[in-house]
Amino acid sequence: MGSTSTILYHLPDEIIEEILSNLPVKSLLRFKCVSKRWRFLISSKQFTKHHLKKSRTNLSHQKLIILNTDVIDRSFAYLIDRGFKSCSLLSSLDNSTIASFDRPPLMNHIRYGCNNILRRKYFNPATDNFDVYDYNSYVQYYPSDSYILEILGSCNGLVLISVDRANLFVWNPTTRRAKRIDPPACHAFSDDLWDIHRGAFAYGFGHDEIADEYKIACVFFTYKEKPRRTATEIYSSRTGSWKKIEDFDMARFRRLRFFSCGKFMHGKCVNGKLHWLTDPKECVCWEIVSLDLSEEKYGIVGRPEYFSNHAHYRPRLHELGGYLSLTNLNENYRVNVWVMTKYGETESWVRFLTTNCDGMVRGIFLCPLWLMIENGDIVVANPKSRGLDVVFCNGGNLLHTFRVDDVFTDDSSVQNFDANIYVESLVSPFGDE
Amino acid sequence: MAAETGTPTTLTLKSNDDELFSVAESAAILSVTIRNMVEDGCAGGVIPLDNVDGKTLASVITYMNGISAIPADEEKKKSYRDKFLSDKDFETLADMVLAANYLNMSCLMDAVSAKIAQVMEKKSVGWVRRKFGIENDYTPEEEAAVKEEHKWTFEGVETDDDN
Known part of the structure; x- marks a missing residue:
């Protein structure tokens, strides 16, 4: 094979890059050891983008992330978060009964790091390969082994999470890197972050395509205080700091619907914009509010005509395979899944799926996960018996289904279920490295 | 035509x-x-x-x-x-x-x-070097440092089949 090796040695970078762009992140990180040239290539921003673009359409690179929560004291409904579970959407196709879960160890790291910092008051970057330097003493509210985790958004393989609500991390679960984000100034508006009645925070996370930077939006609003106050701040990965932007027009939009069924609704990022619903309780004609991450301005996205003429309950927004999606319950308690097939064009909303009473997809807490717009295949998660049925279908036809057990520890958390998908990517939470 | x-x-x-x-x-x-x-x-x-x-x-x-x-x-x-x-x-x-x-x-x-x-996908670094005819230009210390950085990616690697 000596002659082949000689030829391969001269494989141009474009071909090497093309081959490598098909590999999962784990293999790529290992192959940084092959040579300095390969390390340079795999670490380059250009390759990261090329790989991301390819991964977006690769079902086996889509991961379902589930927050794994235990109730440890039922009398107080006291929750302890055990971390995150994730599984590839394709693992379901390989094996119809067992979904292989692996728990990204970084959550252990964060927890471990936090506890260590509390005990040791310092952080050892050699043993904990992520960025936690100053952990505050807010943890005094809780026993040291418990914490509240929340997934606030996901974009290009990066996941925005909060630990005990106040501590933000941009985390790449695939490369196991996380960066701690300084809290926004509006955190100081509320003396006690746990006093939900005075004020609360909702987030959104996305990519500003024009400036090529990641942005976090934090929207603060008061609950009971009159007149209501709100503020919007945006964090830029380029500057590493927050700035206040012009707030949404309260008179026009009323109140954003951040809180639903005991859970915050965080912004869904599609087309460089974050999206929330306005509160249907206060405004019969709820609307979809967008926040353009590049222009840093609020706007409105048209909703399907259907909603003007039909009874509907529990409208929810989703990001579905890069498209804006809505779900609602109709008058017969079936779930409609809507997709805006051309962003910004109200006429392009299509009803992709309606759950079928005697058919395969049932349940009112169904959440769409993935969509192949080319052929109409759609993947939905249906919480059932403390687990999830993940269902692949096309129109009314069931293609495939698999079961994920032990997702919920009590029945009440089923209605809070919100599935998050992230794509496996090399994108660094630290920006350019 | x-x-x-x-x-x-x-x-x-x-x-x-x-x-x-x-x-x-x-x-x-x-x-x-x-x-x-x-x-x-x-x-x-x-x-x-x-x-x-x-x-x-x-x-x-x-x-x-x-x-x-x-x-x-x-x-x-x-x-x-x-x-x-x-x-x-x-x-x-x-x-x-x-x-x-x-x-x-x-x-x-x-x-x-x-x-x-x-x-x-599951091959070793050595396998890739041989198949692509790539010379290892790291010093042993440099290679160990790069490996250490991504230690977990070396789990589950197949045994080489080309020797």
């Missing part, structure tokens, strides 16, 4: 080791490189393909004929590609990726790249 006469035009391709192959023009123009030559009127005699050897060219022509016989059905084309590449070893795939690049056949290029990646 001879499509007007009703008989399919046949092109003659010549590999760099002087083997001659006949192939229907409709199949051959899957290669943008060949299509450009045909459009420029260079296809009258023999088309020399200086960067492709006979063994690889025979394989590429099999692919050209196979895929162009399938009507516009992406699923069927994909399963043909999967089947076509399933029994190819690493060296053949490497020759084919170079040929596909030279002939400018994006569908073959994508399929072969993906297949090579699939073969590489």
